[in-house]
Amino acid sequence: MRGPWSLSSRLALLFAACTAVVSLLAGVLFSRASEAHFIELDQQLLEGKLIGLRHALQDLDAEQAQRRLEDELSRQADLALRIKGSDGVRWYDSSIRIPARLPERPGLSTVSEADSDYRVLNAPLYPERAHSPQLTLLLDITHHQHFLQRMQRLIWLTVGLSALATALLGAWTARRALRPLRRMGVITGGVSAHSLNARLPEAQMPAELAELAHSINAMLGRLDDAFQRLSAFSADIAHELRTPLSNLLTHTQVTLTRERSLEDYREALHSNLEELQWMAQLVNDMLYLAKADHGLLAPNREPLALAEEVDVLLEFFAPLAEDANVRLSREGDGGLDGDRNMLRRALSNLLDNALRFTPEGGDVRVRIVDEVQRVRVSVENSGEEIPADRLPRLFDRFYRADPARQESRSEHAGLGLAITRSIIRAHGGEIRCESADGWTCFLIELPKLHQA
Known part of the structure; x- marks a missing residue:
């Protein structure tokens, strides 16, 4: 045919x-x-x-x-x-x-x-x-x-x-005019997972194809960036799971080298259980992010009073703040329609992150500003500033602003801020970080929906 x-x-x-x-x-x-x-x-x-x-x-x-x-x-x-x-x-x-x-x-x-x-x-x-x-x-x-x-x-x-x-002249002219298109086909045909850095020569394209070439180059740039992130994500997953798996294997092998008392076996199992729980939480977090990437997070909309939700979280973190000699406070009030559990998780991640990096005697403040079309929520903590070049990557998976700050324990894998951004975006909002004058501020902007 x-x-x-x-x-x-x-x-x-x-x-x-x-x-x-x-x-x-x-x-x-x-x-x-x-x-x-x-x-x-x-x-x-x-x-x-x-x-x-x-x-x-x-x-x-x-x-x-x-x-x-x-x-x-x-x-x-x-x-x-x-x-x-x-x-x-x-x-x-x-x-x-x-x-x-x-x-x-x-x-x-x-x-x-x-x-x-x-x-x-x-x-x-x-x-x-x-x-x-x-x-x-x-x-x-x-x-x-x-x-x-x-x-x-x-x-x-x-x-x-x-x-x-x-017809003959038209065919000859068309072939010459479509030569840049064939060149685009050759270049794009050679694109693979190992050559995503290839780009089309926009300056050499006719005006009608320059916009298409620009769009294809932008697409290749996004693919390259996504592929690099995916490769880094896979490497980070392997790195994060390798340590607890090695600990489990080593600890289990040592435990089985000789006969031990029932209490020793119980202690070994309890230690392994902690590692397994952390690994399970890590896998759940990654699945949560995967759902967010595919637009599968569907918040349940209900009227929320943000001041009440923040106060519940501050009460939960109060013992930790007291142990670290950190002051917690909240200012302002506002309301919107949102998912209570998802927003609590996002704010909880921000408060946990702020408490971990606030020095003794510092402050953690939550400010709520109710505007006509949106609600602004900021979580601020005093302490060492984050360099400006690292601010755009704070919400990347497994990223830590200061590797020297990594805890010896593996309970913080660097997924909290990525999950927080996914939750905020699922609600139609945006989040960003600012760090200056001895304060670090995570600013959330959420649209206000009609309340019944």
Whole structure:
């Protein structure tokens, strides 16, 4: 089965069809104009002869009239005359080649018989008389018709040749014009997981393809970035799971090297259970992020008073803050429609993160600003500032702003902020981090939905 035609073939056929139509229309118009011009010339000639014949036959006897007629008609070989009486009886024929049947209506008409064509003009000999003999002038226009026929054949030949020439030129032009598109196909065809850094030369592309090339380059950039993140994510997962797995294997092997008491086995199992619980939490967090990446997080909307939700969390973290000698506070109030559990998890991650990096005697503050179209919630903590170049990566998975701050325990894998951003975005909001003047602030902006 034949596949679809190439773009070059389609353009070539389109050019050929357009040229053929234009040429045909021009030829038809020229042919009609030529035919109308010949009719006008023939009419002028016949009307001039009619006037001469009327003067020649004015008040003459039959013999004199015939001599005058022959003299007038002898001057133009392609002209013939028929005279009929008012009763329709034929009086005179200047030639035996005059067709037997001629139109009776007055005025100009065209008659074809055998291989000859005639322009016929019917008119009375004496227009002022009611019963006047009728003159029929015939002009042989066979040579005119042959000229028009040759011109029509020339028109068809011109149409065919111009269509063929345009098709060939159109195909050549289309192939040259589509060369950048083929180059784009070659470059994109070579893109693979190992060559996502390939880019199309936008500066060398025509204006019509430059925007497409820019879009493809942007897509390749996003794919490259996503692939690099995925590779780093896979490496981070392997790195995060390798340590607890090695601990489990080592601890289990050591425990099984010799007979131990029931209490020792119980302690070993309890230690392994902690590692397994952390690994289970890590896997659950990764599954949660995977759902967020595929847009599967669907918050349950219910009216929430943010001040109450924040106060519940501050009460939960109060013992930890007291042990670390950190002051907790909340300012402002606001309401929106959102998922209570998801928003509590997001704010809990931010408060936990703030408490871990607030020095002794520092402050953690939660500010709520209720605006017309949105609610702004900021979680601020005093302490060491985060360098500006690291702020954009804070929400990446497994990223830690300061590797030196990593705890010896593996309970914080660097997924908290990534999960928080996924929850905020699922609610249609945005989150960002600012760090300056001894304070680090995570600012959340959430749209306010209509409350029932």
